Amino acid sequence: MNYKVTVFIGKEALEEGWQSSDIGKVVKLQNESEMIQIEIDGEQVVISAIGGGRVIIIREGQKAYLADKSFGVVRAGDTIWLLNQRAESEFNRGQREDYAGAALKIDFNNLEPIKRQEIFVNEKSFFQEKNNKKINFILGFTVLGMLIVGTILGYQKRTLSIQKEKYETVKSQIEAKLAEIESVRTVNIDTALELAKNAESLIDNSGITKKEYIDELAKLKTRVGEVKQGLGGENINYEIAYDSALISEGDDLFQSMATKDSIFYLWSAKLGQINMVDPNLKSTDMLINDERIKTWQGIFNNGEKWYGYDQNKIYEIKRNELIESEIKDTGNVGEMVGWNGLTYYIDNDLAQIMKVGGEGAKSWLKEGTKLDEAAKSLSIDSNIWVLGASGKIYQYTRGVKENFSMSFLPSVSSVKSLRTNDKVDFLAFVIDDNMVLICGKDGKIVNKYNFSENKINDIGIESKNNAVLVLTKNGKIYRIKIK
Numbered sequence: 001m002n003y004k005v006t007v008f009i010g011k012e013a014l015e016e017g018w019q020s021s022d023i024g025k026v027v028k029l030q031n032e033s034e035m036i037q038i039e040i041d042g043e044q045v046v047i048s049a050i051g052g053g054r055v056i057i058i059r060e061g062q063k064a065y066l067a068d069k070s071f072g073v074v075r076a077g078d079t080i081w082l083l084n085q086r087a088e089s090e091f092n093r094g095q096r097e098d099y100a101g102a103a104l105k106i107d108f109n110n111l112e113p114i115k116r117q118e119i120f121v122n123e124k125s126f127f128q129e130k131n132n133k134k135i136n137f138i139l140g141f142t143v144l145g146m147l148i149v150g151t152i153l154g155y156q157k158r159t160l161s162i163q164k165e166k167y168e169t170v171k172s173q174i175e176a177k178l179a180e181i182e183s184v185r186t187v188n189i190d191t192a193l194e195l196a197k198n199a200e201s202l203i204d205n206s207g208i209t210k211k212e213y214i215d216e217l218a219k220l221k222t223r224v225g226e227v228k229q230g231l232g233g234e235n236i237n238y239e240i241a242y243d244s245a246l247i248s249e250g251d252d253l254f255q256s257m258a259t260k261d262s263i264f265y266l267w268s269a270k271l272g273q274i275n276m277v278d279p280n281l282k283s284t285d286m287l288i289n290d291e292r293i294k295t296w297q298g299i300f301n302n303g304e305k306w307y308g309y310d311q312n313k314i315y316e317i318k319r320n321e322l323i324e325s326e327i328k329d330t331g332n333v334g335e336m337v338g339w340n341g342l343t344y345y346i347d348n349d350l351a352q353i354m355k356v357g358g359e360g361a362k363s364w365l366k367e368g369t370k371l372d373e374a375a376k377s378l379s380i381d382s383n384i385w386v387l388g389a390s391g392k393i394y395q396y397t398r399g400v401k402e403n404f405s406m407s408f409l410p411s412v413s414s415v416k417s418l419r420t421n422d423k424v425d426f427l428a429f430v431i432d433d434n435m436v437l438i439c440g441k442d443g444k445i446v447n448k449y450n451f452s453e454n455k456i457n458d459i460g461i462e463s464k465n466n467a468v469l470v471l472t473k474n475g476k477i478y479r480i481k482i483k
Contacts, residue, residue: 034051043074048068166213174220197233239478241477247266252457259469271289308322334376353365372392376416391410416430435451458471
């Protein structure tokens with residue numbers, strides 16, 4: 001067997017320790033950690049590859065990849081390339097010399113020809129000699145056909161093997177990325193999002209073309225997409241629980257919502273009305289239209305009753321009726337909520353959580369206790385949770401501040417709408433007007449949902465589905481199921 005070896009090892013490859021050898025009909029390209037080798041025995045060759053290299057054979061203008069431990073027969077005119085990863089990229093771009101990577105080109109020639117034997121049938125046989133050439137012709141084409149079929153099947157098998165190897169490599173990389181995401185998401189959710197984007201890019205650039213592996217990659221991409229959605233990925237198609245266009249056409253008509261189980265009330269200052277909505281039935285019921293509603297600051301649920309409020313009064317919402325009650329001794333009324341028939345609100349002037357009773361509003365915090373910073377929102381699940389302007393959450397039990405800390409403090413320009421209840425194990429709030437952040441009651445921030453250019457007006461908790469309902473400026477209410 002005669003062959004010629006041409007060596008291409010560029011400067012970068014030399015610095016990485018790549019070198020070639022041709023000893024005892026074993027042609028090798030290697031450095032300390034990787035090795036690509038072809039062993040030549042007559043017309044038989046055996047391929048070995050450790051690391052990220054590639055072996056390519058070119059025969060009659062056709063290119064095929066040779067996997068590790070593959071073997072076969074070479075012919076005169078065949079060319080085999082041994083390429084490291086950098087050289088493979090250069091080869092795929094059409095480069096055939098002056099490699100920056102490491103490459104070996106092996107040209108096979110002057111092979112010992114196989115002796116040709118004519119096949120004839122004895123003249124004394126039943127067949128005439130004139131038929132012998134026809135028989136030889138048929139036999140020749142049969143053998144040629146078998147060789148062609150064998151070559152095609154071999155190529156297909158090698159291609160399938162390469163595709164499987166690529167898929168297994170990508171799958172392993174994706175699983176590693178997903179594990180890394182879970183380890184960092186509670187510490188730095190933005191880093192976790194970048195890892196999810198990298199995983200998605202690995203899938204998109206896998207180079208896999210076989211349908212069975214494309215289908216498997218699609219499943220992987222769905223998994224990555226679901227993870228990315230919960231890390232603040234953009235252009236997400238969220239489930240629509242309800243569209244307020246069924247009530248009235250127009251942008252930014254509903255400013256706030258209050259929820260209880262699967263029912264929520266929508267408040268529109270522009271329309272001066274309250275609507276009750278059941279998203280499961282896609283039904284709506286306009287409860288009341290009243291000019292006083294246009295001056296409210298918000299609405300809330302308190303057990304079986306629903307209320308609206310302004311700086312001086314609380315209004316119980318009934319069908320076609322508002323029952324008005326004055327709040328005595330009020331200061332600066334911030335967000336107001338209800339729990340077990342009692343009403344609480346923020347007073348940032350006093351740095352207090354106030355409780356409303358028959359004798360007026362009084363501080364709920366223990367004497368000498370004040371809020372640590374300006375509060376933007378509060379929510380109750382027997383404890384009172386307060387959202388500070390910095391994005392930090394504070395927990396209070398029976399008027400005393402608890403030792404609650406978040407896994408990290410998000411970087412925010414604005415916050416609002418802290419929501420939870422005693423049926424879920426998370427707290428949800430809005431940051432920067434377009435994102436919903438999910439924090440476990442153990443302090444770990446686990447999810448971020450990005451609504452991009454769609455401004456969020458308010459959010460609520462849908463306990464039955466363990467979900468957050470998101471009311472946006474476009475009038476749609478989206479459902480985010482928290483896993």
